[in-house]
Amino acid sequence: MLELILVFIGAAVVNNFVLSYFLGICPFIGVSNRLESAIGMGMATTFVMTLTAAITWPVYTYLVAPYAPFTQYVAFILVIAALVQLVEMFIRKVSPALYRALGIYLPLITTNCAVLGLALLMVLREYNYPQALAFGFGAGVGFSAALLLMAGIRERLALADVPAPFRGAAITLVTAGLLALAFTGFSGMIK
Amino acid sequence: MFKTLLDDFTKGLWRESPTFKQVLGMCPTLAVTSSALGGLSMGLATTFVLVCSSLVVSAVRRVVPSQVRIAVYVVIIAAFVTLADYFLRAKFYEISRQLGPYVPLIVVNCIIFGRAEAFASRNGIVRSVVDALGMGTGFIAALVVLGSLRELLGSGTTFGVRVYGKHGFAPWGTMLLPAGAFVTLGCLVALANVVDARLKRRGEAGRHA
Numbered sequence: 001m002l003e004l005i006l007v008f009i010g011a012a013v014v015n016n017f018v019l020s021y022f023l024g025i026c027p028f029i030g031v032s033n034r035l036e037s038a039i040g041m042g043m044a045t046t047f048v049m050t051l052t053a054a055i056t057w058p059v060y061t062y063l064v065a066p067y068a069p070f071t072q073y074v075a076f077i078l079v080i081a082a083l084v085q086l087v088e089m090f091i092r093k094v095s096p097a098l099y100r101a102l103g104i105y106l107p108l109i110t111t112n113c114a115v116l117g118l119a120l121l122m123v124l125r126e127y128n129y130p131q132a133l134a135f136g137f138g139a140g141v142g143f144s145a146a147l148l149l150m151a152g153i154r155e156r157l158a159l160a161d162v163p164a165p166f167r168g169a170a171i172t173l174v175t176a177g178l179l180a181l182a183f184t185g186f187s188g189m190i191k
Numbered sequence: 192m193f194k195t196l197l198d199d200f201t202k203g204l205w206r207e208s209p210t211f212k213q214v215l216g217m218c219p220t221l222a223v224t225s226s227a228l229g230g231l232s233m234g235l236a237t238t239f240v241l242v243c244s245s246l247v248v249s250a251v252r253r254v255v256p257s258q259v260r261i262a263v264y265v266v267i268i269a270a271f272v273t274l275a276d277y278f279l280r281a282k283f284y285e286i287s288r289q290l291g292p293y294v295p296l297i298v299v300n301c302i303i304f305g306r307a308e309a310f311a312s313r314n315g316i317v318r319s320v321v322d323a324l325g326m327g328t329g330f331i332a333a334l335v336v337l338g339s340l341r342e343l344l345g346s347g348t349t350f351g352v353r354v355y356g357k358h359g360f361a362p363w364g365t366m367l368l369p370a371g372a373f374v375t376l377g378c379l380v381a382l383a384n385v386v387d388a389r390l391k392r393r394g395e396a397g398r399h400a
Binding site for chain 2: 019020111112124170171178
């Protein structure tokens, strides 16, 4: 159990996917304008990442690795794309309100490198099934945390007087840098 | 004809630079640029995939129904990424280990998707390849600049060659950390904005004169 908690905390805080592995930077910069959309995006991504870990693990272990290892990347990306599609249909059926709230962000998750990165890292580190699940959930929570922090900062930043050349992407990147610096404080907590 | 091709190529270098203007493909840009060599090899691998997939996407653009085009692009790109990854692992094992999971992550690089969707699926093979070469070159340039800066400040070397002497140089370790990547890229984007504004002003002044 302790081992699972360590995997979870490692993925969520110590080696945060966004701030120390640079995975999922596009939505991190694109969708962090408003707190509201950041919450929706964070929830949807966490959901998809946990499911991705749950499904790519058996697909890799029982199908790809023993029979056709060279199809690994194609298999992963297809599983993720199918999964996102399924999740989209499922949410639309079960909760139309949530579907409307997430709407545009759902299909974008397919090209979120955090999701594919999760599947690749999971294989690289040779996690077993419970560890993979903890890793997927932790990574999703870490992504959401980074996204929420960033959205909170940017809502205040919108009122600040930023020098002209830094407006837009530049100040967002510098802010992300300061956030990453803060997260460096967690390094060494888990070996 | 030649002028169109030249324009297709040069727009990727500055006017529509994938890194500084479109701010696309950030994950590999930030992740592998703790050294200039890492940036260069990542840029080359990405350019290879970009050129090959643009070629194929452009070649099959009339056959693929638009409803399934994204899935087709994904499979094409993933196939070339697998090629690039196996090649790196066989011939340049050290580099492949250094880049780690970021080589397979080229599959979801938004630059490649963006060019497939915005350019290769609408234009002929020759123009698509030239466009991909231009974007790839712009991407390589950005990665090498960012990598060289971080390597120079963070470990005092360029492409692994020591620039400063051992004494009197204190490495700026933060530059090699994720924080350094974000801040350096942010400053470079701001610098590109300043240069661009100045070029535009000069252009306007020239027209008035």
